[in-house]
Amino acid sequence: MEQQKHPTTTGRRCAGGAIAVAVLAGLVALPATPATAAEPSTSASQAAERATQQDTTAALAVTHGLEYAPGDRLGLTGTAAPNADVTITGIPRKGGTIDRPVTVRSDQSGKWIVFTVPGSALAESYDLAVASGGASIDVTTRATDGYRLAERELTIPAEQRFVRGETLTLTGTADAYTSVAVLGLPGWKPGQPGTGTTADENGDWSITSEEPAFGALLLEARGQGLGQSRWVQERVEQEARPGEFEAFTIEEGLVYAPGSRLVLVGEALPGSIITVDGLPEQHGGSGSGTTRRVTADDDGTWQLVTLHGSATADRYDLTFTVGGSSRSERATADESFVPVQRDVTVTEGQTYVRGEVATVTGTADAYTSVRVDGLPGRTLGYGVVADRNGNWTATSADPVTNVFEVRVQGQQHGTVSPVVTAVIDQAPREGEFEAFTIERGLTYVPDGTVGLSGTALPFSRIAVDGLPSASGPSKTNWVVADVDGAWAIASSDRAATADRYDLTFTVAGSAVTRTVTADPDLDVVEHDLAFASGQSFVVGERATIRGTSDAFAVVHFRGLPGDPSNGKIVIADADGNWVATSGEPITGRTPIIVSGFGGGEYRSLQATIVPSERPQTPPVTVATTTFVKGKKQLIEGTAAPKAKVNIYSGSKYLMHVIAGADGKWSYTTGGVINTDTFTRTLKSEGAKDVTFTLTAAEQEQTAPITVATTSFVKGEKQRIEGAAAPKARVDVYSGSKYLMHVIAGADGKWSYTTGAVINDDTFTRTLKSAGTKDVTFTLHAR
Incomplete structure (x- = not known):
């Protein structure tokens, strides 16, 4: 089977979801995680939930999928060791044919999922062999x-909510x-594909963003619901912070x-x-008003x-909602109110x-x-x-390496200003x-070329x-x-017809004048324009090139990496x-052109720098293990x-x-790391990539978890209470399936209410902290 790229990118999975990682000629192979944080609402689904409960260290097993609809597709869920490869032999592909085995990877809880495309399950049964970590089992699905x-x-x-500055878990x-492809997670950009996950046997999915969420x-x-391709949107807010x-x-x-x-301006x-x-409303009018959302910046403004x-009405009754709480204020028209109006300017003398x-800063009409x-x-x-005072500030997106010019336009005294330009120097x-x-160069050959060179601080800008x-x-x-502080500049070729020239050099705002003079006694030794022999270059290092020309000649270079265009x-x-x-540094074969006077004539040479490989660098090692x-x-x-x-999570x-x-x-x-293992990949130029996995160390025992609630009223939701270490996070599981978590108070007390009514005679959960x-x-x- 030919491996093809799935239309969604890989994302980090979390409890309740799984990532679609490949479409293998019609076979979708996915690692999986436990289902969802939503509790089942029927006793039948609760029974199915209990049937799939597995310990993360449980033996290799298939927990769901030993039957399928004739002519539809196979869907299998199972358990293995956490983060282990699981190979399934006998799976049908598109058209019902059986090809080579398929390998998927279990998630951190040990759960794995594999399913085929619709129309692939044409036989009456399939005998499957499932293998992982040296263990194997045979199962038949019918x-x-x-x-x-x-x-x-x-x-x-x-x-659904997230904590600002932490990764977002979406279900x-x-x-x-x-x-299911999810677009809009932190780090996603328009035009990019969504981050992929999969719905489990109950139709529940979950995914965690790679990057922390802000705002x-x-x-x-985008996925399939009720048998049809669909898409849905939802706004996810951050949790309110104390005192917000x-x-x-x-x-x-x-x-x-x-x-x-x-x-409207304020602080938050x-x-x-x-x-x-x-x-x-956008164009005034007497409608009921519109709603806008803004985010306080890093300074809280x-x-x-x-x-x-x-603003055509006499007043507007506004409601401001922040952190789940609201307040009302009235904005009122006042004929005497006049906002600040200023010329559009760029502040003089700015540098980088x-x-x-x-x-870069300047002025304009206030709030324009x-x-x-x-x-x-x-x-x-x-x-x-x-x-409010008519001052504006703009910043570059990239670090600046050279002088640049800005062109500014805005509102001044109520009208559009002309374009204002300014050069921003170093x-x-x-x-x-x-x-x-x-x-070098304070004397020159009569009727020749003035060529000067010297030193300065690296990247100093010199006006002549x-x-x-x-x-x-x-x-x-x-x-x-x-980069080494060397500089050189020359006049036009053979333009120095006068006996002397007074040159002014300006550096960092200060200037000095030097006189260069013609010297008829200069002995111009003529040499061929040529490269010195025996030169060698190394990939990843800067190239130093040596050669000859007429004495005092100006030699021009084009094509050297990092030099001006x-x-x-x-x-x-x-x-x-x-x-x-x-x-x-030279990264590969590099063509260059060298021009200048050699043998009394202006000549050009073309050459290609062919560097050799750099000696192997020391390997990347990791000393931390837990x-x-x-x-x-x-x-x-x-x-x-x-x-x-460079540090990667997978390919990210x-x-x-x-x-x-x-x-x-x-x-x-x-x-913080809340999983049992932590894996990263390290990359460094010249060294082999290294992927390492840390494991959780044994921790000192803290206060135990206790449960005070002992019974419930059948057919109703139940509030469950208990105690743990102060401010501890208590994770709630149904078997091996993560449901939710609560945070104990400063006194260690915690509580939560079940997401659905309880219709069974008993109710069992596992708590972890x-x-x-x-x-x-x-x-x-009761």
């Missing part, structure tokens, strides 16, 4: 008239043994000019979501601005620090949008909003002007005024010192020797000195660390 897989609505149940329903999310699930509503303030905006707009906890009801001319994100084009990494049309560094030197030009009056020329120049010494070094469950973990290891070590890049001069590296996990023994309790009907 066609059963009247058997049907569960069909359920495709849903994302409302009112829902779909047809049993079908794939409300609009999530979309109390921290919310409205600083201004409850007074506005008649016929203008509302501009960073990341708080503020919902405002009763706002003016929030701002909401309606359209120009929308090379390698850092640049910040300002378009700022030209910021590195920002697309055309990038906009910001001026504050900020002067301490000692930058003092580090500037001229080492007064160089002779063949095209007319001299103008300002610029050169940037390379228009090339770079070097100046030959009195013996005609020159040296050039690439700005960045972690403490429920806590963040420091992970340590070694690599090549100063190597960059997470972050990187830089090894020290001794090769040691370390990092701390971004979140880090550092203490699991507790299984059974309640009896």
